[in-house]
């Protein structure tokens with residue numbers, strides 16, 4: 001009996017130990033999961049399955065992600081890695097949902113010219129749904145449509161939402177999506193890929209080509225390749241052997257792709273519903289049309305998705321920086337006020353566009369003599385327009401992009417002169433005499449070597465491209481570089497011998513006056529044929545009697561920006577106020593004044609047409 005009791009004790013203690021082991025085993029496997037979750041952005045070894053999360057959670061429907069206070073220190077540390085809120089990005093599903101930000105007209109308009117329409121009859125629905133359904137005239141192509149959230153809580157099959165979309169021809173061309181990346185975060189890169197796959201009709205999406213410009217992060221090597229293998233669209237990863245920059249990496253990606261159209265995207269984008277069809281439809285209509293989506297803003301801080309404007313288009317300033325400017329009235333008139341029609345844009349931002357594969361070759365792809373990054377977007381824009389193509393922003397197509405305040409990229413040898421070199425190449429090849437605006441406002445830039453441009457000049461001849469003056473006249477009459485002008489140089493006061501100077505001040509600030517230095521730069525002004533006094537994209541503007549004289553964005557409407565120069569009296573009359581530009585006042589010696597005209601020497605100005613050899 002004693003022996004039996006002894007056995008019972010042994011069994012009982014064993015049981016306790018077994019239970020304890022099981023508990024510990026479960027506990028630690030749970031913890032592994034926790035750790036894995038924390039490291040989701042940087043998968044090491046084991047590659048997660050493609051993520052298909054239900055559409056609830058941080059960032060869904062493009063909502064901002066707010067990081068709790070106790071995590072903010074860590075958030076700031078992580079921000080430095082990619083110069084965006086990496087912690088927020090890692091919290092958001094790779095296939096997060098986005099709002100449909102298109103104009104109503106984009107959702108309902110039918111594109112196909114000869115497709116039959118069909119009404120979708122939905123049985124078994126007793127829900128109150130928006131009146132849009134009553135306008136159902138759509139052909140539904142896909143059979144495996146995902147569900148979409150309608151309103152606040154309602155889950156309905158996406159085909160109802162397809163009622164909102166335009167219908168496109170069956171035979172749109174296929175596209176390869178080419179994405180160049182360098183040390184991109186896992187979450188933003190894969191969210192780009194998932195959004196392309198999830199929101200592009202399969203039959204139009206040939207493949208995705210990821211071009212790695214010599215990233216150093218391990219998770220972008222084998223783990224990336226294993227992950228994309230499991231996706232339902234072919235995704236190829238090709239690698240640059242050494243750091244090559246955006247331009248050469250894109251050329252390699254384009255050469256490796258097979259679609260009829262090449263679509264370039266940045267590595268931190270999210271495509272929205274219906275983004276691809278209107279782009280391809282334009283290229284199908286005319287293969288010499290190059291198209292950009294509206295670039296929506298994904299906050300670098302919260303990853304909130306915010307619709308971009310269809311009322312801005314691409315331009316550039318004298319320094320050859322790409323800038324957004326308001327779409328002018330003439331372009332609204334050309335489209336008869338229909339904002340769903342594509343906008344003809346003078347330039348593209350460069351990161352996101354689609355182009356017919358053969359046309360990309362015909363017009364000379366990119367200037368392979370440009371290094372790394374910068375200027376290539378203006379170069380291809382000028383080339384498209386001057387050589388017979390068309391560049392458009394397709395307002396029905398929306399793609400989000402994470403805009404950053406600072407660049408996280410470094411380059412071997414630094415970026416210092418690279419952009420200047422690239423800009424010189426585009427100015428020398430495409431801008432004819434108007435390159436002087438760039439050279440005069442950027443002192444020192446003519447010292448930068450721009451290499452051999454003979455093959456690009458040969459291309460311009462071969463394609464019989466039009467002069468830059470044609471581009472300014474016909475494509476960009478509201479350009480910041482005036483098509484016609486009286487002077488480009490300094491504006492010197494006869495009495496004090498001082499010169500107008502923008503003092504590197506910004507929009508809405510007062511124009512300055514300073515000792516003439518004859519070096520161009522901040523003392524360059526152009527008195528234009530429209531009688532504006534311009535410095536870069538700002539115009540001298542007076543809105544009150546007796547001033548001040550401020551610098552505002554040029555509005556081309558004369559008004560407060562209209563100046564009459566009298567070449568005999570040498571006066572600059574501000575027409576609206578009927579006052580004359582005068583030397584600095586006693587109170588502020590660094591700004592010119594505006595007073596009743598007296599004919600004194602302090603109201604006389606010399607508009608000197610500075611030529612380059614004087615400056616350099």
Ligand SMILES: [Mn+2]
Pocket residue numbers: 266267268351401402
């Ligand atoms: Mn970018």
